[in-house]
Amino acid sequence: MTAIAAATAASTLAACGGSDDGGGDGGGGGDAGANEASDIGITEDSIKLGAHFPLTGVAAPGYSEIPTGADAYFDCLNEAGGVNGRTIDYIYRDDAYNPTTTSQVVNQLVLEDEVFAIVGGLGTPTHSAVLDFLNSEGVPDLFVSSGSLLWGADPETNPYTFGWQTDYESEGKIIGEYIAENFPDAKVGLFLQDDDFGEDGEAGIRQYIDDQIVAAERYTPGNTNVGPQIAALQAAGADFVVGFNVPSYTALSQLTALQLGYDPQWFYSNVGSDPTLVGNLLNNFSQGQVSDASLLDGALTTDYLPTVDEPDNPWVQEFQRIWDECGGEGELTNYRIYGMAQAYTTVQALQAAGQNPTRDDLVEAIEIAGGDWEGPVLAPFRYSEESHMGTAGMSISRITGDTTEQVEPVQLTDIGDAPIEPYDGEPAEVPENGIPNEESVID
Amino acid sequence: MSDLQSPTTGKNGAGTATAGKASEEAPTEATAGADEPTATRRRSLLPQSTLLRHLLVLLIAAVGAVVLLEITDPFTNSQLATLTYYAIAAGGLTVLTGMNGQISLGHGALMAVGAYTTALFLSADEPLPLPLILLAAIVVATAVGALVGVAAARLHGPYLAGATLALAVGLPGLAIYFHDVLGGEQGMRVRAPRAPEVFESFISAVSGNSATNTKWLAYLGAICLLITYFLLANLIRSRIGRTWRAVRDQEVAAELAGINLGAWRVLAFVVSAAAAGLAGGVLALVVRLAAPSGFTLVLSLALLTAIVIGGLGSLLGALLGSALLVFLPPFVTDLGAGWGLDNTEAAQLAPFVYGVVLIVAMIFAPAGVVGTLRMRWLTRQAKRSAAQPSRG
Numbered sequence: 143m144t145a146i147a148a149a150t151a152a153s154t155l156a157a158c159g160g161s162d163d164g165g166g167d168g169g170g171g172g173d174a175g176a177n178e179a180s181d182i183g184i185t186e187d188s189i190k191l192g193a194h195f196p197l198t199g200v201a202a203p204g205y206s207e208i209p210t211g212a213d214a215y216f217d218c219l220n221e222a223g224g225v226n227g228r229t230i231d232y233i234y235r236d237d238a239y240n241p242t243t244t245s246q247v248v249n250q251l252v253l254e255d256e257v258f259a260i261v262g263g264l265g266t267p268t269h270s271a272v273l274d275f276l277n278s279e280g281v282p283d284l285f286v287s288s289g290s291l292l293w294g295a296d297p298e299t300n301p302y303t304f305g306w307q308t309d310y311e312s313e314g315k316i317i318g319e320y321i322a323e324n325f326p327d328a329k330v331g332l333f334l335q336d337d338d339f340g341e342d343g344e345a346g347i348r349q350y351i352d353d354q355i356v357a358a359e360r361y362t363p364g365n366t367n368v369g370p371q372i373a374a375l376q377a378a379g380a381d382f383v384v385g386f387n388v389p390s391y392t393a394l395s396q397l398t399a400l401q402l403g404y405d406p407q408w409f410y411s412n413v414g415s416d417p418t419l420v421g422n423l424l425n426n427f428s429q430g431q432v433s434d435a436s437l438l439d440g441a442l443t444t445d446y447l448p449t450v451d452e453p454d455n456p457w458v459q460e461f462q463r464i465w466d467e468c469g470g471e472g473e474l475t476n477y478r479i480y481g482m483a484q485a486y487t488t489v490q491a492l493q494a495a496g497q498n499p500t501r502d503d504l505v506e507a508i509e510i511a512g513g514d515w516e517g518p519v520l521a522p523f524r525y526s527e528e529s530h531m532g533t534a535g536m537s538i539s540r541i542t543g544d545t546t547e548q549v550e551p552v553q554l555t556d557i558g559d560a561p562i563e564p565y566d567g568e569p570a571e572v573p574e575n576g577i578p579n580e581e582s583v584i585d
Numbered sequence: 586m587s588d589l590q591s592p593t594t595g596k597n598g599a600g601t602a603t604a605g606k607a608s609e610e611a612p613t614e615a616t617a618g619a620d621e622p623t624a625t626r627r628r629s630l631l632p633q634s635t636l637l638r639h640l641l642v643l644l645i646a647a648v649g650a651v652v653l654l655e656i657t658d659p660f661t662n663s664q665l666a667t668l669t670y671y672a673i674a675a676g677g678l679t680v681l682t683g684m685n686g687q688i689s690l691g692h693g694a695l696m697a698v699g700a701y702t703t704a705l706f707l708s709a710d711e712p713l714p715l716p717l718i719l720l721a722a723i724v725v726a727t728a729v730g731a732l733v734g735v736a737a738a739r740l741h742g743p744y745l746a747g748a749t750l751a752l753a754v755g756l757p758g759l760a761i762y763f764h765d766v767l768g769g770e771q772g773m774r775v776r777a778p779r780a781p782e783v784f785e786s787f788i789s790a791v792s793g794n795s796a797t798n799t800k801w802l803a804y805l806g807a808i809c810l811l812i813t814y815f816l817l818a819n820l821i822r823s824r825i826g827r828t829w830r831a832v833r834d835q836e837v838a839a840e841l842a843g844i845n846l847g848a849w850r851v852l853a854f855v856v857s858a859a860a861a862g863l864a865g866g867v868l869a870l871v872v873r874l875a876a877p878s879g880f881t882l883v884l885s886l887a888l889l890t891a892i893v894i895g896g897l898g899s900l901l902g903a904l905l906g907s908a909l910l911v912f913l914p915p916f917v918t919d920l921g922a923g924w925g926l927d928n929t930e931a932a933q934l935a936p937f938v939y940g941v942v943l944i945v946a947m948i949f950a951p952a953g954v955v956g957t958l959r960m961r962w963l964t965r966q967a968k969r970s971a972a973q974p975s976r977g
Binding site: 197198206209210213233234235236239240241242245246249250253254266267268270271272273274275278290335336337338362363470 | 658659660662663664667758761764769770771772774776798799868871872873874876878879881883884911915918927928929932933935936
């Protein structure tokens with residue numbers, strides 16, 4: 143504790159030194175030498191980061207809040223002195239969840255805005271479009287907002303790309319094991335998005351309860367009629383339905399099941415389970431007949447981050463403070479917490495990359511130190527030279543009214559046939575001002 | 586005659602009306618100037634032969650493209666690469682809609698055909714040379730276009746719009762249905778072949794800039810665009826173009842003149858599908874991905890918007906309209922950010938301004954940018970010739 147406190151004091155001092163100098167030599171306080179413009183996007187007193195998110199269009203509800211959370215976090219960080227005396231200049235652009243547009247805006251971020259790194263680009267098809275470009279240009283592509291295996295399983299092909307959230311396969315495995323232990327007699331039906339999201343989740347879940355699964359139904363994103371799928375699950379006699387779907391399809395599946403008089407135990411994977419958003423969507427789709435997420439009462443879901451319905455969680459309290467002080471309009475939501483937590487990891491990476499990092503230093507720092515970082519994310523990351531996968535674990539909780547209640551503590555696993563083990567680490571403590579204190583691992 | 590033809594017809598009509606008031610002989614010249622190649626008789630500076638004239642324009646355009654690509658920064662290069670595939674598809678569409686009077690909401694889907702063909706061929710272990718692959722994209726899209734064209738030749742106006750709409754909505758779904766081959770929702774990633782060495786030495790000889798992959802793709806797009814527009818321009822000025830216009834403007838008269846309406850309509854659809862296929866191939870290379878979410882109805886509508894704003898039936902108009910599609914949204918977003926809006930609000934400003942521009946264009950320039958300018962010019966010509974009644 144004392145060491146951390148001392149480090150905080152030192153970095154605060156360094157930051158103050160930077161601002162007193164009036165930007166002459168940046169945050170040159172301390173003994174590590176002066177700040178330099180060490181690579182594209184880094185100047186003596188700023189670091190430019192870029193991101194692409196759907197700010198307009200069908201995927202905008204919910205997801206468009208993520209960058210506002212990250213923006214608020216970076217604003218508060220900048221007020222407190224930034225990273226090594228440099229402020230973060232965070233630019234996020236709209237891709238409307240269209241890969242063609244993603245390619246255009248990422249070109250703009252890299253070639254025109256000249257960002258140091260891309261952070262938190264959202265979506266599997268969208269980010270796929272820029273994966274090769276970023277890696278061939280040597281732009282660090284940190285913490286993609288998607289649980290696809292594409293981002294981290296093959297660091298040799300994509301050395302600059304890192305995942306962040308729990309991948310869908312690991313999530314499927316943890317859900318599968320939970321069902322096998324707690325609902326051994328359940329007849330399980332799967333409700334899957336027809337892409338790698340549903341596919342990876344199904345692969346994971348089948349490792350544990352292949353014999354319990356009575357039906358696997360797939361929906362195509364964009365087709366809003368899920369009646370046939372839900373009816374098929376009902377006809378197959380499934381009394382436990384696991385959904386790997388996006389929030390709008392959580393709402394659609396609930397409404398359809400209500401119409402069909404079908405009432406199984408629901409389990410929604412993390413992506414599709416945000417109660418606030420699903421509540422709004424239900425209200426919207428049912429034209430006011432269902433006004434909140436009460437339909438979700440009793441449903442199970444997974445978590446890798448603390449959520450807004452845990453007001454006693456110190457991380458949530460800190461994020462609430464940051465949102466109140468530096469955020470814009472609206473309330474703190476789970477999506478904003480996601481953005482802030484991602485920003486937190488980004489700051490850890492920048493600190494670990496040293497005072498004058500290059501793009502390659504940043505990647506190396508994450509490979510060396512990333513596995514040890516603690517923060518709001520419940521389980522540790524898997525970063526190493528061999529893997530760029532994000533966090534490895536999840537807890538399982540039950541949605542009850544406006545809150546959730548944890549039914550299984552954090553479990554750790556990995557892709558493939560890695561075993562599932564309970565995580566024995568303590569939840570990380572919140573550092574002062576919610577700003578991490580990582581030591582540089584780059585010489 | 587469908588509503589869709591009215592802008593073009595209106596243009597001619599207006600020209601005729603204004604000219605008619607001024608002089609007895611002006612109408613023929615005015616209408617001829619808009620559509621007929623005979624108008625070129627009086628131009629003395631340009632070569633007599635249409636082919637030579639187009640070759641000259643092609644040469645100038647090629648030099649212009651090289652200059653433009655070399656004086657602009659890498660990001661503008663990438664925007665120009667984007668412009669090329671929109672412009673190729675819009676050029677094809679303007680032939681169909683402007684010249685032949687058929688509407689298509691399905692060109693996004695035809696681009697998808699070209700893009701997936703390119704992606705499939707490039708994913709082979711030893712891919713064919715790029716020109717062959719793009720040719721394959723054209724051939725496959727042409728085949729699909731011929732099938733649709735046969736159905737489309739029997740349909741008119743809203744019914745044709747509906748049929749092609751079904752194509753736009755349905756075809757990308759095939760990628761999800763055959764997800765093992767076509768990659769499903771997340772699509773097929775495309776690795777564009779590296780630039781040949783010739784290209785690198787060309788760039789270093791011309792400007793000394795570094796021959797990046799972005800630049801190579803922009804050049805590739807520009808080459809495809811120039812070839813496409815050269816061929817389309819020749820086609821428009823040929824007997825085929827004249828026949829299409831005859832089919833568009835007066836069905837009965839055309840049929841009486843021995844023109845098989847259906848066959849010529851199918852041909853127009855096929856030509857425009859070929860352009861869409863090439864555009865899709867270039868898109869796959871530039872975007873590095875062929876995914877269903879890139880070929881939504883929005884893409885088809887954007888193409889239609891481009892040719893309407895630019896001026897129906899004009900290749901220059903298609904190019905201008907495409908430029909608006911590519912350059913307006915980032916411009917507005919940056920403008921919004923400059924006014925102190927946050928990034929989300931600035932992003933939401935772009936579709937709004939786009940809508941306003943569309944409405945303003947429809948009110949003040951219903952014939953599109955090129956159409957309106959041309960109309961003004963013709964009116965002035967007619968007035969001038971009215972002032973000199975002795976000539977003629």
